[in-house]
Amino acid sequence: MEENIGFNIYEQQATNKDINISFNPNPAYSSYKLTILKDNELYKEITKINLTKSEFTLSETGIYQIEVSYYDQYMNETKETSGTYTIDKIAPVIKVNKKYYEIAVGKNINIKEIVTATDNMDKNITNRITTNENEINFKEKGTKKLIYTVSDNAGNSTKEEIIINVTHSQTSIMILQMIFMFVLLIIALAIYIYNKSTKLEQRISRFSISPLKDTTPSLFDALAIKTSNVINKMNKYLYKSEFIKKYSKKYTKYIRTNNQINKSSMDFISTKILSSIFCILIAVFAKTMKFKVFNLYDIYIPLVFGFFLPDFVYYIKYKNYKKKLENDLLQAIIIMNNAFKSGRSIAQAIKLVSNELSGPMAEEFKKIYLELSFGLGLDVVFNRLYERIQIEEISYLTASLTILNKTGGNIVEVFNSIEKSLFNKKKLRLELKSLTSGSRMIVNVLMIVPVAFVLLIWLINPSYFYPLLTNRIGYIIIGIVIIYYIVYIIVIRKLLKVKL
Numbered sequence: 001m002e003e004n005i006g007f008n009i010y011e012q013q014a015t016n017k018d019i020n021i022s023f024n025p026n027p028a029y030s031s032y033k034l035t036i037l038k039d040n041e042l043y044k045e046i047t048k049i050n051l052t053k054s055e056f057t058l059s060e061t062g063i064y065q066i067e068v069s070y071y072d073q074y075m076n077e078t079k080e081t082s083g084t085y086t087i088d089k090i091a092p093v094i095k096v097n098k099k100y101y102e103i104a105v106g107k108n109i110n111i112k113e114i115v116t117a118t119d120n121m122d123k124n125i126t127n128r129i130t131t132n133e134n135e136i137n138f139k140e141k142g143t144k145k146l147i148y149t150v151s152d153n154a155g156n157s158t159k160e161e162i163i164i165n166v167t168h169s170q171t172s173i174m175i176l177q178m179i180f181m182f183v184l185l186i187i188a189l190a191i192y193i194y195n196k197s198t199k200l201e202q203r204i205s206r207f208s209i210s211p212l213k214d215t216t217p218s219l220f221d222a223l224a225i226k227t228s229n230v231i232n233k234m235n236k237y238l239y240k241s242e243f244i245k246k247y248s249k250k251y252t253k254y255i256r257t258n259n260q261i262n263k264s265s266m267d268f269i270s271t272k273i274l275s276s277i278f279c280i281l282i283a284v285f286a287k288t289m290k291f292k293v294f295n296l297y298d299i300y301i302p303l304v305f306g307f308f309l310p311d312f313v314y315y316i317k318y319k320n321y322k323k324k325l326e327n328d329l330l331q332a333i334i335i336m337n338n339a340f341k342s343g344r345s346i347a348q349a350i351k352l353v354s355n356e357l358s359g360p361m362a363e364e365f366k367k368i369y370l371e372l373s374f375g376l377g378l379d380v381v382f383n384r385l386y387e388r389i390q391i392e393e394i395s396y397l398t399a400s401l402t403i404l405n406k407t408g409g410n411i412v413e414v415f416n417s418i419e420k421s422l423f424n425k426k427k428l429r430l431e432l433k434s435l436t437s438g439s440r441m442i443v444n445v446l447m448i449v450p451v452a453f454v455l456l457i458w459l460i461n462p463s464y465f466y467p468l469l470t471n472r473i474g475y476i477i478i479g480i481v482i483i484y485y486i487v488y489i490i491v492i493r494k495l496l497k498v499k500l
Helices: 172-208 219-238 241-259 265-289 296-341 346-356 360-374 378-389 390-406 410-434 435-458 462-469 472-496
Strands: 011-017 019-024 031-039 041-048 054-058 062-071 077-086 095-098 098-103 108-110 114-120 135-137 142-153 157-167
Touching: 019 062, 031 054, 031 142, 031 462, 095 142, 095 157, 157 410, 172 472, 219 241, 219 265, 241 265, 265 296, 296 346, 296 360, 296 390, 296 410, 346 360, 360 378, 378 390, 390 410, 410 435, 435 462, 462 472
Parallel strands: 011 077, 098 157
Antiparallel strands: 019 054, 031 041, 031 062, 062 077, 095 114, 108 135, 142 157
16 A cells, blocks of 8 residues: 655644654655755755655754655656644743732732743743632731743643742731830930930039949949849759750850959850840841831841850950960060069069059969969969960970979079060961961951852842742752851861961
8 A cells, every 4th residue: 555645744733842754755756855944944955866755853943844846857846835833842931020929918919910921932921821829818827839830832831939928917017016116215215314314413413512432323334234133033044954054164264254244154145045035126126117027037047146146256255365365475474584583483473473464364373373372383273274274385384384393493594495485486476477368368258258248139139038948959058058158168267277
């Protein structure tokens, strides 16, 4: 049985699959040529001298048409034209205004009005968009995920998701605003009354006798006293937790940096908790003033930020404290060396340092002199000093004084050597700091730029990061970025750190 003459498919509607075409020529002619047009332009030519069958595949996106030119033995030409073959492998595009919306309870929204869909073949196909919800009356708080789907004539489809967060009604937000405004009004009124009373006191003071010692606390002193009382009350509850007690021990080293304010390591934990509460209140107030209601992330981020913010302050104070000790240590060695040259004993030299210097090093040497007066040995008191301040040079000083105290020797020569060694080390440290200042500045800028860039985008478009905060993959990406950033900081600091 002979095959049909012509194409196996004469025309094809839009499809997203390849089209296999076979052409069986008419035996009445001697040869033929196939001209394949794509989007009205020449795409391919197939010339057959004999009348053999032609088979080919159309696979690229476009609108095809095939022209057949027959030739007889006298090269007379006869033309035939096929229908069109449409291939569309490009999926349509859904455009949404925003991927995150906040809507008050009870508000209606037509969710088809916030999206559009386009296709390369069919142009505007917004009317073909379907969704899991056509019209929603948001009566309950919560988060809803809406999925938009659109398909073109070729069968290509696209999906897009948006998140709608149903929040409190405007009335609830206004009530919160009124509460905050009332609290602010009370605070402003209290400050105004205090200011008026201060001015009145200054006017009356000219006609009255002031006490020799005024024990009336100022406004900030009164706030500090009340804060201290709150911290003491919190400590009583925090001490009941063994975990918090163990956690608070890491802050013991910070006590010496500010003896008058922090009396125990638990005070630092209480201060961190108060800082978290304060940051949450600021975040809630800011959201309420914008007629928005805070969600879980608006509480979690200020909570974490407020809890670890005091750590940064404590660390800076401790670094300054250690730097002050290191700078004063050379001065202490010089004073002791001069005391030994004038014939004074070790105890007298230590007392002289405590009197001549000021600041943390003077306090440490006062403790040493007090411990010596209680009968502790020289090696014991200096070992205790090393445990308190953890400065390597103190261990050298302790070893030198212990050996001199037990075996004897020329203490002036030994301290001359220590003084020269410390002076050279300090000089070398300053030179290294000067040489690496440019590199350290570049590293600090590179560490700040990513954080500043994220904060800038967050301020310009807060919804930009919501896709990362609304699904599990986003959390994984955020975790990987944070870990990568921390490792980057650690590695760079290790490379720049030079030990003497």
